[in-house]
Structure formats: structure tokens, C-alpha cells
Amino acid sequence: MxxxxxxxxxxxxxxxxxxxxxxxxxxxxxxxxxxxxxxxxxxxxxxxxxxxxxxxxxxxxxxxxxxxxxxxxxxxxxxxxxxxxxxxxxxxxxxxxxxxxxxxxxxxxxxxxxxxxxxxxxxNRAIKHFSKAIMLAKEEILLFLFVTLILIYFSAVGIYYFENAAQPEHFSSIFDSLWWAIITLTTVGYGDVYPITVGGRIFTFFILMIGLGIVAIPTGIISSALTKSVDTKDEN
Incomplete structure (x- = not known):
């Protein structure tokens, strides 16, 4: 039984x-x-x-x-x-x-x-492939997340020094600036907090360029791991 x-x-x-x-x-x-x-x-x-x-x-x-x-x-x-x-x-x-x-x-x-x-x-077979791909690429994903956290903190510090004097209500501390750093690096850009100084806008341009790469990198990592997962299944 x-x-x-x-x-x-x-x-x-x-x-x-x-x-x-x-x-x-x-x-x-x-x-x-x-x-x-x-x-x-x-x-x-x-x-x-x-x-x-x-x-x-x-x-x-x-x-x-x-x-x-x-x-x-x-x-x-x-x-x-x-x-x-x-x-x-x-x-x-x-x-x-x-x-x-x-x-x-x-x-x-x-x-x-x-x-x-x-x-x-x-x-679900598709979800199994995805979870296996995550496991195959876990070291790369963890490294990417670590680098992303560093970039978010760096962005928060940078925009704080550029915008604190001009907008103390929005960038009163590095902790308050973290919100701007997150929505900018992820290219969401809600528009509720944005730089008004020349230096802040130039800094934001470079952060946005970095953000585009941050969005693309994990997609490439996971798609590569998915390909390996499917190839391994076919070989078996």
C-alpha cells in the first residue's frame, strides 16, 4: 500500500x-x-x-x-x-x-x-526548470545582489551631497536618499523625489545608465542558467 x-x-x-x-x-x-x-x-x-x-x-x-x-x-x-x-x-x-x-x-x-x-x-515542469536555473546561478545572483546593494548605497551618498542643501526636505540624510537611489537604479522613477541641481542631474544621468545595466544583468544570468537546465534535461 x-x-x-x-x-x-x-x-x-x-x-x-x-x-x-x-x-x-x-x-x-x-x-x-x-x-x-x-x-x-x-x-x-x-x-x-x-x-x-x-x-x-x-x-x-x-x-x-x-x-x-x-x-x-x-x-x-x-x-x-x-x-x-x-x-x-x-x-x-x-x-x-x-x-x-x-x-x-x-x-x-x-x-x-x-x-x-x-x-x-x-x-509544474516550467517552474522546476526555473528553480533549477536559480540554483545553478545562485553564486552569480548573490554576487550581483551584493554589488547592487553597494551601488544603491553609493548612489544614496552621492545624491545626498549634491541635493541636501537644495532639498533638505527630500534628502535630509543618506537614509532618506536611499529611496531615490532604489527607484532610480531600478529605473522605476516615480517622480516624487528628483534632483534640481546641475550636479545632481548629471549624477542622476550616470546612475540611470548604470541602472539599465542592473536591470539587464540578472535577465542574462537567469536565461543562461535556464538554457543549461534545459540542455541538461535533454542530455538525460
């Missing part, structure tokens, strides 16, 4: 296993959609009752799935504390913690329900 259930729950090489995987994926999407509808104001009591029924059904299925995965796991302790094991717990934990409790005082628990969407990583 254990091996039979393992073939359905863990593997994806037979009809029953694929049906199980598709069923869980559909429930994840239904759960996320119902969660979104719950935030709509002035819902009718009947609608809220229906959403509650959907939530209870989804949590029941996810709980059974989690128990089955523990049952069929070769190393149960390792599974419980693995990435997917923790995601499975976080997907159902808010429901059980909120039983008999007014969620208005524990809204953070509702946020944890978003972790259900990460459960799709176990079933």
Missing part, C-alpha cells in the same frame, strides 16, 4: 499520479482565487459561506496530501524540514491556527496562505 501511494503522490510517470498532480494544482489555484475574493468588501453572507466551504475543502485535501507525503517519504524527518515540506505546512497552518480566533487580530496568518502558490513548484 505504501509503495502504491508513493507511486501516486511522489512520482509523475503514470496516469493516476498525473491526475493527482493536476487535481492539487487546480485546488491551489482555486484556493488563491477564493482568497482574493475574500478581500472584496461588502460580500453577501452566502458568498462568504461559499468561500469558507471552498477553503475548508482545500485545506482538508492539502492536509491529507501532507500526511500522505510524510507516510510515503523514505526519510520522514528530512521531508518535514525540507523546502517543500515546510511549504506544505505553511499552506495549511493559517487555517488551523485561526480556528476559534478572530482573524482581524491575526491578519498576518492570512498572508501565509500565499505560500500555497509555491506548492505549484512541485508539479
Amino acid at each position: 505504501r509503495q502504491y501511494l508513493k507511486n501516486i503522490v511522489e512520482f509523475n510517470d503514470n496516469t493516476k499520479s498525473r491526475i493527482f498532480a493536476y487535481f492539487i494544482q487546480i485546488l491551489i489555484l482555486v484556493s488563491i482565487i477564493s482568497f482574493s475574493f475574500e478581500t472584496v468588501p461588502d460580500l453577501k453572507p452566502e458568498t462568504r459561506k461559499l468561500l469558507r466551504i471552498i477553503e475548508v475543502f482545500c485545506v482538508l485535501v492539502f492536509s491529507i496530501e501532507y500526511i500522505l507525503r510524510i507516510y510515503v517519504a523514505d526519510n520522514r524527518r528530512r521531508f518535514i524540514f525540507s523546502f517543500f515540506g515546510l511549504i506544505d505546512v505553511l499552506a495549511i497552518l493559517p487555517f488551523y491556527l485561526s480556528i476559534g480566533i478572530d482573524l482581524r487580530s491575526l491578519r498576518a496568518l492570512r498572508f501565509l496562505r500565499l505560500f500555497r502558490i509555491l506548492k505549484l513548484m512541485r508539479y
